[in-house]
Amino acid sequence: xxxxxxxxxxxxxxxxxxxxxxxxxxxxxxxxxxxxxxxxxxxxxxxxxxxxxxxxxxxxxxxxxxxxxxxxxxxxxxxxxxxxxxxxxxxxxxxxxxxxxxxxxxxxxxxxxxxxxxxxxxxxxxxxxxxxxxxxxxxxxxxxxxxxxxxxxxxxxxxxxxxxxxxxxxxxxxxxxxxxxxxxxxxxxxxxxxxxxxxxxxxxxxxxxxxxxxxxxxxxxxxxxxxxxxxxxxxxxxxxxxxxxxxxxxxxxxxxxxxxxxxxxxxxxxxxxxxxxxxxxxxxxxxxxxxxxxxxxxxxxxxxxxxxxxxxxxxxxxxxxxxxxxxxxxxxxxxxxxxxxxxxxxxxxxxxxxxxxxxxxxxxxxxxxxxxxxxxxxxxxxxxxxxxxxxxxxxxxxxxxxxxxxxxxxxxxxxxxxxxxxxxxxxxxxxxxxxxxxxxxxxxxxxxx
Numbered sequence: 539x540x541x542x543x544x545x546x547x548x549x550x551x552x553x554x555x556x557x558x559x560x561x562x563x564x565x566x567x568x569x570x571x572x573x574x575x576x577x578x579x580x581x582x583x584x585x586x587x588x589x590x591x592x593x594x595x596x597x598x599x600x601x602x603x604x605x606x607x608x609x610x611x612x613x614x615x616x617x618x619x620x621x622x623x624x625x626x627x628x629x630x631x632x633x634x635x636x637x638x639x640x641x642x643x644x645x646x647x648x649x650x651x652x653x654x655x656x657x658x659x660x661x662x663x664x665x666x667x668x669x670x671x672x673x674x675x676x677x678x679x680x681x682x683x684x685x686x687x688x689x690x691x692x693x694x695x696x697x698x699x700x701x702x703x704x705x706x707x708x709x710x711x712x713x714x715x716x717x718x719x720x721x722x723x724x725x726x727x728x729x730x731x732x733x734x735x736x737x738x739x740x741x742x743x744x745x746x747x748x749x750x751x752x753x754x755x756x757x758x759x760x761x762x763x764x765x766x767x768x769x770x771x772x773x774x775x776x777x778x779x780x781x782x783x784x785x786x787x788x789x790x791x792x793x794x795x796x797x798x799x800x801x802x803x804x805x806x807x808x809x810x811x812x813x814x815x816x817x818x819x820x821x822x823x824x825x826x827x828x829x830x831x832x833x834x835x836x837x838x839x840x841x842x843x844x845x846x847x848x849x850x851x852x853x854x855x856x857x858x859x860x861x862x863x864x865x866x867x868x869x870x871x872x873x874x875x876x877x878x879x880x881x882x883x884x885x886x887x888x889x890x891x892x893x894x895x896x897x898x899x900x901x902x903x904x905x906x907x908x909x910x911x912x913x914x915x916x917x918x919x920x921x922x923x924x925x926x927x928x929x930x931x932x933x934x935x936x937x938x939x940x941x942x943x944x945x946x947x948x949x950x951x952x953x954x955x956x957x958x959x960x961x962x963x964x965x966x967x968x969x970x971x972x973x974x975x976x977x978x979x980x981x982x983x984x985x986x987x
Contacts, residue, residue: 567978569981576929578841600629613799614787614789615638646687665714699805725836728766730896734875735895751899754913755771757912857979858978867980902961903917949966
């Protein structure tokens with residue numbers, strides 16, 4: 539028993555030692571990705587037995603690698619959901635080792651890796667800012683093709699399509715990169731009423747104005763309701779999010795996106811749409827499509843569990859949370875929003891401690907990617923939810939850094955003729971004015987989430 543207690547103390551002390559070392563030399567350091575149990579990947583508490591059945595079926599589908607027989611491609615970024623959403627557990631975000639490196643040449647494929655894809659870098663997708671004629675583009679351009687691939691369950695020997703020249707586009711400064719968003723707690727986010735999101739934008743209006751914070755929602759074109767999923771809040775529901783990702787990231791057409799993105803007959807290895815409901819399924823869970831299963835998994839997936847003492851200890855984390863609110867981080871990263879009514883009791887009238895207002899904010903020239911989605915302009919991004927941040931490796935929308943200090947500083951940037959200055963400038967300035975001890979406490983708080 540004594541040995542186990544010593545081990546626990548040693549783990550807690552590690553984070554505290556990092557903080558103490560940082561303070562000793564006057565610097566402030568990101569404590570790094572929190573070690574220990576994932577504290578994520580589990581179903582919501584309070585699910586009914588049949589809801590757990592759908593969660594487990596969704597998890598199984600989420601974990602599967604797709605094949606040619608199932609319609610993979612012709613162009614794709616990866617062959618499964620869990621490869622992108624793996625850290626620190628299934629449903630999370632990009633893992634430390636990028637699976638795109640292996641899939642590029644799997645089963646005889648001859649894809650070359652773009653310069654922005656590395657084994658120790660994040661999973662990424664690429665969007666082009668403009669077309670060859672100079673018109674706005676903004677769409678995902680899949681990294682790999684199935685040409686030459688033979689899974690044993692399908693054959694792409696007749697497929698002759700080739701990869702796009704991504705490095706040429708990088709040279710033209712025409713590539714905007716994105717990393718996967720974590721899906722922990724997504725069902726709670728889905729059930730936050732539009733009215734709650736809109737009302738929250740008006741809270742502390744005077745403070746927000748003084749700090750230069752505005753914010754607005756991304757409204758969905760079809761019905762005018764509030765989007766909330768994706769880096770620019772471009773999607774309203776987990777079903778749409780799932781169907782779009784299946785089609786765009788894996789090239790698998792489905793009941794929501796029935797057309798192939800590339801209708802080359804020589805590159806079709808499965809009936810179209812590739813993924814559909816099975817109307818003669820023996821049970822309900824056997825009848826639903828993969829897109830529906832993905833949705834159930836994410837809808838019933840619990841938020842990541844924060845740590846009460848790691849890194850830095852409970853006092854440091856509590857002090858850091860106060861500083862987080864005092865400098866104004868919480869004006870966009872709203873700690874809690876309440877869900878509304880739901881047919882699922884586990885989602886009904888719950889506190890969603892997501893640390894996001896789910897709204898769009900202008901981030902200035904430093905983070906602008908030049909991509910418009912819905913009503914979101916090229917410099918606007920949804921406030922990223924912070925629950926689970928303690929165990930994320932790659933940060934910001936493009937994974938450009940693994941360091942929290944750099945990520946915070948990147949929120950501040952100036953303006954140009956196209957984009958105004960970042961709405962976060964005032965908050966970052968107040969963060970920078972804190973004592974080194976308080977800044978370290980704030981970083982410890984963020985890594986405790």
